Amino acid sequence: MSFDSSSVLAVGTVAFDSIRTPFGFRDRIVGGAGTYIGWSASRLGVRTGLVSVVGDDFPESELSDMVAAGMMLDGIERKPGEKSFYWSGSYHMDMNGRDSLETQLNVLADFNPVIPGAWRNAKWLMLGNIDPTLQASVLDQLEARPELVVLDTMNFWMDIALEPLKAVIARVDVLTINDEEARQLSGERSLVKAARVILGMGPRYLIIKKGEHGALLFNQGAEGLGYFFCPALPLEDVVDPTGAGDTFAGGFIGHLAALGRTDFEAMKSAVVMGSALASFTCESFGTEGIRALDGGALEVRLAAFRSMTDWQAHRVSAGVRV
Amino acid sequence: MSFDSSSVLAVGTVAFDSIRTPFGFRDRIVGGAGTYIGWSASRLGVRTGLVSVVGDDFPESELSDMVAAGMMLDGIERKPGEKSFYWSGSYHMDMNGRDSLETQLNVLADFNPVIPGAWRNAKWLMLGNIDPTLQASVLDQLEARPELVVLDTMNFWMDIALEPLKAVIARVDVLTINDEEARQLSGERSLVKAARVILGMGPRYLIIKKGEHGALLFNQGAEGLGYFFCPALPLEDVVDPTGAGDTFAGGFIGHLAALGRTDFEAMKSAVVMGSALASFTCESFGTEGIRALDGGALEVRLAAFRSMTDWQAHRVSAGVRV
Numbered sequence: 001m002s003f004d005s006s007s008v009l010a011v012g013t014v015a016f017d018s019i020r021t022p023f024g025f026r027d028r029i030v031g032g033a034g035t036y037i038g039w040s041a042s043r044l045g046v047r048t049g050l051v052s053v054v055g056d057d058f059p060e061s062e063l064s065d066m067v068a069a070g071m072m073l074d075g076i077e078r079k080p081g082e083k084s085f086y087w088s089g090s091y092h093m094d095m096n097g098r099d100s101l102e103t104q105l106n107v108l109a110d111f112n113p114v115i116p117g118a119w120r121n122a123k124w125l126m127l128g129n130i131d132p133t134l135q136a137s138v139l140d141q142l143e144a145r146p147e148l149v150v151l152d153t154m155n156f157w158m159d160i161a162l163e164p165l166k167a168v169i170a171r172v173d174v175l176t177i178n179d180e181e182a183r184q185l186s187g188e189r190s191l192v193k194a195a196r197v198i199l200g201m202g203p204r205y206l207i208i209k210k211g212e213h214g215a216l217l218f219n220q221g222a223e224g225l226g227y228f229f230c231p232a233l234p235l236e237d238v239v240d241p242t243g244a245g246d247t248f249a250g251g252f253i254g255h256l257a258a259l260g261r262t263d264f265e266a267m268k269s270a271v272v273m274g275s276a277l278a279s280f281t282c283e284s285f286g287t288e289g290i291r292a293l294d295g296g297a298l299e300v301r302l303a304a305f306r307s308m309t310d311w312q313a314h315r316v317s318a319g320v321r322v
Numbered sequence: 323m324s325f326d327s328s329s330v331l332a333v334g335t336v337a338f339d340s341i342r343t344p345f346g347f348r349d350r351i352v353g354g355a356g357t358y359i360g361w362s363a364s365r366l367g368v369r370t371g372l373v374s375v376v377g378d379d380f381p382e383s384e385l386s387d388m389v390a391a392g393m394m395l396d397g398i399e400r401k402p403g404e405k406s407f408y409w410s411g412s413y414h415m416d417m418n419g420r421d422s423l424e425t426q427l428n429v430l431a432d433f434n435p436v437i438p439g440a441w442r443n444a445k446w447l448m449l450g451n452i453d454p455t456l457q458a459s460v461l462d463q464l465e466a467r468p469e470l471v472v473l474d475t476m477n478f479w480m481d482i483a484l485e486p487l488k489a490v491i492a493r494v495d496v497l498t499i500n501d502e503e504a505r506q507l508s509g510e511r512s513l514v515k516a517a518r519v520i521l522g523m524g525p526r527y528l529i530i531k532k533g534e535h536g537a538l539l540f541n542q543g544a545e546g547l548g549y550f551f552c553p554a555l556p557l558e559d560v561v562d563p564t565g566a567g568d569t570f571a572g573g574f575i576g577h578l579a580a581l582g583r584t585d586f587e588a589m590k591s592a593v594v595m596g597s598a599l600a601s602f603t604c605e606s607f608g609t610e611g612i613r614a615l616d617g618g619a620l621e622v623r624l625a626a627f628r629s630m631t632d633w634q635a636h637r638v639s640a641g642v643r644v
Contacts (some may be wrong), residue, residue, distance in 0.1 A: 094511060189416060192556045213535040216556065229630050231551040234514045234538065259636050268633040302635065308551050309631050311590040313624065314581050 003049050003072060003119050006257050009146075010037045011051040011113050011138050012128025012246065014058065014076060018088035018102075019285060021095070023239045029286040030062050032085065033128035033152070036243040039290045040250025040277045042069040043298065046257050048126075048250070049119045051075035051138065053107045055082040069291070074116045082107045095212075095238050115141040124257040126249055127151040127172065132165040139171055148262045150174040150253050151203075152245065155181050170202035173262070176249055178209045191216065196225060205267060207252070209245055212238065217271050219264050226264060230271045233279040233304060240285045244278040247290055251277035272309075276301045325371050325394060325441050328579050331468075332359045333373040333435050333460050334450025334568065336380070336398060340410035340424075341607060344417065345561045351608040352384050354407065355450035355474070358565040361612045362572030362599045364391040365620065368579050370448075370572070371441045373397035373460065375429045377404040391613070396438045404429045417534075417560050437463045446579040448571055449473040449494065454487040461493055470584045472496040472575050473525075474567065477503050492524035495584070498571055500531045513538065518547060527589060529574070531567055534560065539593050541586050548586060552593045555601040555626060562607045566600040569612055573599035594631075598623045 003009075012034030018027050038048040049072040056078060063073055083106040091098045113134055115122075125146040127135040135151060151172040157165045158181065169175055175198065183189060186197035191208060195218035198206050208216040214231040252274035259266050279301060280289040325331075334356030340349050360370040371394040378400060385395055405428040413420045435456055437444075447468040449457040457473060473494040479487045480503065491497055497520065505511060508519035513530060517540035520528050530538040536553040574596035581588050601623060602611035 190557065190559055192558050195556075210535065213532065214551075214553070227556060227630055228633065229536075229553040229556075230633070231536065231553065234517075234549060234551075235512065236514050237512055255636075261636070265634060266636060269636045272633055272635075306635070308549055309633070311550065311552070311594055311631070312587060313594075313628070314577075314583070314588060314591045 003047070003122070005123050006046060006260065007072070007119075007122065008037075008041050008046055008048045008124045008126055008250075008253055008257050009051070009115070009119050009122035010034055010041075010048050010126040010128060010250070011135065012037055012126070012130060013085050013108065014050065014052040014054050015085035015087065017086075017242060017286065019240055019242055020090040021240050021285075022091070022093055023237065024285070026240075026285045028086070030059075031087070031243055031286055033130070033243075033246040035066075035287060036246035036281065036290065037126055037128055037250035038066060038071040039069065039287055040247040041254030041257070042071060043277060043290065043293050043295075044251065044254040044258050044273070045070070046254040047072060048254075049075055049116070049122070051113045051115060053077040053079060053111045055084040055107050056080050058084045065291070075114070075119065077114070079107050089242070091241070095241065113138050123147040124253055125149045126253045127168075128246060128249070129154050132157055132161055132168045136164065136168040136171070139168070148173050148253065148256060150176065150249060152176045152249050153181075155184055158184050166201060172203050174205040174207060174267075175203045176207040176209060176245070176252075178211070178245075182206070182208050192225065195227070196220070199225075207271065209248065211241065211244070215248070215271055215275055217267055219267070221264070228268045228271065230268075230275045230305070231308060232275060233301065233308070235279060235282060238282045241282050243287065243290075244281045247281040248274035248278040250274075272302070272305050276305055325369070325444070327445050328368060328582065329394070329444065330359075330363050330368055330370045330446045330448055330572075330575055330579050331373070331437070331441050331444035332356055332363075332370050332448040332450060332572070333457065334359055334448070334452060335407050335430065336372065336374040336376050337407035337409065339408075339564060339608065341562055341564055342412040343562050343607075344413065344415050345559065346607070348562075348607045350408070352381075353409070353565055353608055355452070355565075355568040357388075357609060358568035358603065358612065359448055359450055359572035360388060360393040361391065361609055362569040362596075363576030363579070364393060365599060365612065365615050365617075366573065366576040366580050366595070367392070368576040369394060370576075371397055371438070371444070373435045373437060375399040375401060375433045377406040377429050378402050380406045387613070397436070397441065399436070401429050411564070413563070417563065435460050445469040446575055447471045448575045449490075450568060450571070451476050454479055454483055454490045458486065458490045458493070461490070470495050470575065470578060472498065472571060474498045474571050475503075477506055480506050488523060494525050496527040496529060496589075497525045498529040498531060498567070498574075500533070500567075504528070504530050514547065517549070518542070521547075529593065531570065533563065533566070537570070537593055537597060539589055541589070543586070550590045550593065552597045552627070553630060554597060555623065555630070557601060557604060560604045563604050565609065565612075566603045569603040570596035570600040572596075594624070594627050598627055
C-alpha cells in the first residue's frame with residue numbers, strides 16, 4: 001500500500017514522555033503529536049504518512065507496530081548517535097493543570113522536515129504542534145495546495161514566534177487551539193469575539209478545545225458566524241490526558257479524509273469522531289488506549305455521544321407563550 | 323387566575339443586589355433566587371406562586387410588575403420596619419469568579435416560610451437556594467408529595483449544614499449544583515463517580531451546572547447511569563451572570579410543568595430550555611434580560627441551541643475499520 005488520495009500527511013513529534021498523574025507514573029513511554037495523530041487516524045482505517053525525526057534510542061519495535069497499524073514512516077528521519085525528543089510532566093491532583101518538569105529537544109533542535117516526493121501531492125495535511133516556521137516549510141514543499149490543511153499550535157509559539165505563527169495560520173483551513181490560547185491570540189475574552197478575530201486571520205474553521213469541557217467548532221459563513229459544540233464524554237477516570245488533543249486532531253482529519261469532505265456538516269461529525277477517539281487516550285497512560293481500540297468499542301462510544309447530545313423539542317400546549 | 327395543576331410553587335429570596343462586573347456597576351437592583359425563578363417560568367406562560375420575605379423597602383412597582391407577569395405573591399411575607407435581604411458582589415475581570423463584598427440577611431435572618439393553603443397541593447415544587455431546614459419545612463407543609471421536586475443549593479450549606487442538607491436532598495427528585503459542589507458533596511473528582519454517589523443519596527436526577535461550560539443531566543436508570551449534556555450558548559458578552567442558575571431552574575421546572583412530564587426525555591428538553599433562558603439573563607444586568615424576553619426571541623435562541631448541538635453520523639466507505 002502506498003500514499004494515496006485518502007492518506008493523511010502529518011508532521012509532528014515522535015518522542016518519549018515521562019508522565020506522572022494521580023493514577024501513577026510512566027517513565028519514557030512513547031508519545032509525541034505525530035505518534036498520537038497517526039495512531040488515531042489508523043483507528044479509522046486511514047493511513048498517515050508521518051514526517052518527524054527520532055534518535056537511535058527510539059525502539060524499532062514501536063516503529064514496526066506503527067507500520068503494522070498502517071502508518072508510513074518514510075518521512076521519519078533517524079539520526080544516529082542522537083537522542084529523541086523527551087518531555088516529562090506532572091499533572092495536578094485535580095487534573096486541571098500540569099507542570100512541565102523537563103524538556104530535552106535533542107534531535108528536534110535542528111529538525112528540518114523533508115517531505116518524501118511521493119507524498120507531495122497530499123490532499124489531507126495535519127500540521128502538528130511544532131515551530132510555525134517548520135509548519136510553513138512543509139506547506140512550501142507541497143506540489144499543490146491540499147484539499148484541507150489543519151494546524152495545531154500552542155501558547156508557547158504565540159509567546160516566542162507570533163509573527164511566523166500568524167503567517168502560517170493565514171495559509172490553513174482549520175486551526176485547533178484551546179480556549180486560553182484563543183483568548184491570547186485574539187486579545188478577546190469572549191470566545192465568540194475571539195473566534196471572529198481568529199477567523200479574520202485566514203482559517204475558514206476554528207476549533208477551540210476545552211478539554212473536559214468539550215470542543216467548539218466555529219465557521220465564518222455567508223450568513224454570519226456558525227458554531228457547533230461537542231461535549232467531552234464524562235469519564236469514570238481521566239488517567240492521563242497527554243496526547244488527547246493530538247488524538248482529537250488525528251481523528252478529526254482522518255474522518256474527513258475517509259469521507260472525502262470538507263463541508264461544515266462533515267466537520268461537525270469529525271469533531272465528534274475526534275472527541276470519541278480522544279476519550280480513549282484519556283482513559284489510559286500514553287498511547288495504550290488509542291492503540292488498543294477496535295471498531296466495536298468505537299461504535300459503542302459514538303452511540304454514547306449520540307445519546308448524550310440528542311434532544312427533542314417538546315411543544316407546549318396553547319396558552320403558553322412559546 | 324389562581325394556583326392550578328400547572329403552577330410552580332417556588333421558595334427563594336426576593337432581594338436587592340449590588341453588582342460590579344467588567345461591564346459596569348448596578349446599585350441595589352432587584353434580584354434573588356425566587357425573583358429569577360418566577361420571571362423565568364413566566365416567559366413560558368407558567369405561573370409561579372412565590373414563597374419569600376421582603377422588608378418595607380422593597381418597591382411596590384417591582385411587585386406589581388411580577389404580578390402582571392403572572393406571578394402570585396400571596397406567599398411573600400412583608401415585614402414592616404425591616405429591610406430586604408441584600409447582597410453585593412464583584413466579578414473578576416475574566417468573569418470566572420466573584421467576590422462577595424457584603425451580605426445583609428435582614429428579613430431573611432428569621433424567615434419562616436408559610437405556604438398559603440391554596441398552594442399546598444402544588445404539583446411542581448422548586449426549592450431555591452436557602453437554608454436546607456427551610457427547604458424541608460416547605461416540603462413538610464404540603465398536603466401531598468408533588469409530581470416533581472427540584473432543589474437548588476450551594477457549597478455554603480455543605481460547609482455549615484451538611485446533615486440537614488443531605489436529609490432534604492433525600493426527599494427530592496432533581497438536585498441542581500455546580501461541578502465543584504458536586505465534587506464537594508460526593509468526595510469524588512470524576513463527575514461520573516460524583517453523580518453516582520449523589521444519585522445514591524436519593525434524587526432520581528442530578529443536574530451539574532458548569533456555567534459557560536454548559537450543564538450535565540444525570541439519571542440513574544435500570545440500565546445504568548444515563549446522561550445528557552447541553553452546552554451554554556457562546557455569547558458575545560457575559561455582562562452579568564448573577565441569577566443565571568436560578569433562571570435555569572425556573573425555566574427547567576417551568577418547561578416540565580407546562581409539559582406535565584417528568585421523564586428523562588422531557589428533562590433533556592427542559593435542560594435546553596433552562597439553558598436558553600439563562601443565556602438572556604447573562605446578557606444584561608440583573609433581571610433586565612429575562613424580563614424583556616418575548617417568545618419570538620426565545621424561539622430564535624432555541625433554534626441556535628438546535629443548530630449548535632445537531633450532528634449527523636457520516637458512514638465511511640468499505641475498507642475503513644469503523
